[in-house]
Amino acid sequence: MAEKTINPLLKSGLEYGPIVAFFAAYLLLKDRVFTFGGAEYEGFIAVTAGFVPLLVLSTLALWRLTGHLSKMQVVTLVLVVVFGGLSVWLNDDRFFKMKPTLIYLLFGGALGIGLLRGQSYLEPLMEAHLPLNKQGWMVLTKRLTAFFFGLAALNELIWRTQSTEAWVYFKTFGLTAAVFLFFMSQGAVFRKYGITKEGDQG
The missing domain is CATH 1.20.1050 (Glutathione S-transferase Yfyf (Class Pi); Chain A, domain 2)
Structure with a gap:
């Protein structure tokens, strides 16, 4: 629908x-x-x-x-x-703090499985917003997979070594900013592999 x-x-x-x-x-x-x-x-x-x-x-x-x-x-x-x-x-806050770790591991794992099969599972989710050719989607997917695994590791590091308040700030602002900065940093990929309505230009 x-x-x-x-x-x-x-x-x-x-x-x-x-x-x-x-x-x-x-x-x-x-x-x-x-x-x-x-x-x-x-x-x-x-x-x-x-x-x-x-x-x-x-x-x-x-x-x-x-x-x-x-x-x-x-x-x-x-x-x-x-x-x-x-x-x-x-009555144990550790379970909720582990939740972002599992989310990023699941997303990174799913994208990684697609890469092993020679596919970008990211493409059908975002192709309407990011017009890239096939090679571009594979490059972006590889980078996003590594990024998700990195965020999972970072969340584990923060909640296990820092205070609850520090983790709340990290969860609310740090993770959101990290995702935003990741896509902002991919300008070279969008320029190199971007396509127009007339066809692939990558």
Whole structure:
């Protein structure tokens, strides 16, 4: 089913609103401790407990309005529910902090499998936005695969060696900025392998 067009601001709000809400709630509640059912929960766990259903609702709303969810959105939602739920249930923040690692390993692994088969699994997902020839897609996919594995390793390093607050800042701003900078740095690939409507120019 073709994706329906909705207000760009609404779409962005549904996609990024839960992340902004998580960050704001963490800043407000990070030093508080909540008692529930005789157990004490730190602010991070309480915020995670609120983030999981919020992401579920926003993703369902996005699907309802657009009639479409990307594979990345579906995988992210499943991992947030599973690992966020485990963090809350077991009162252990490590599960939620490992979630980005698994996401990037899954995406990097999927792209890597495609490369081993001589294919770019990135092409059908982004070809409408990035007009590249076949060689260009293979180059970009190789670089993105390595980039995803690098982000997975970096997330492990940060959450295992830094404070929870440092990890929250890294997750909210660092990872987002890293993805943006990656694509900004690929200008040479887009110029060399880009195609026009008249045909391949790479």
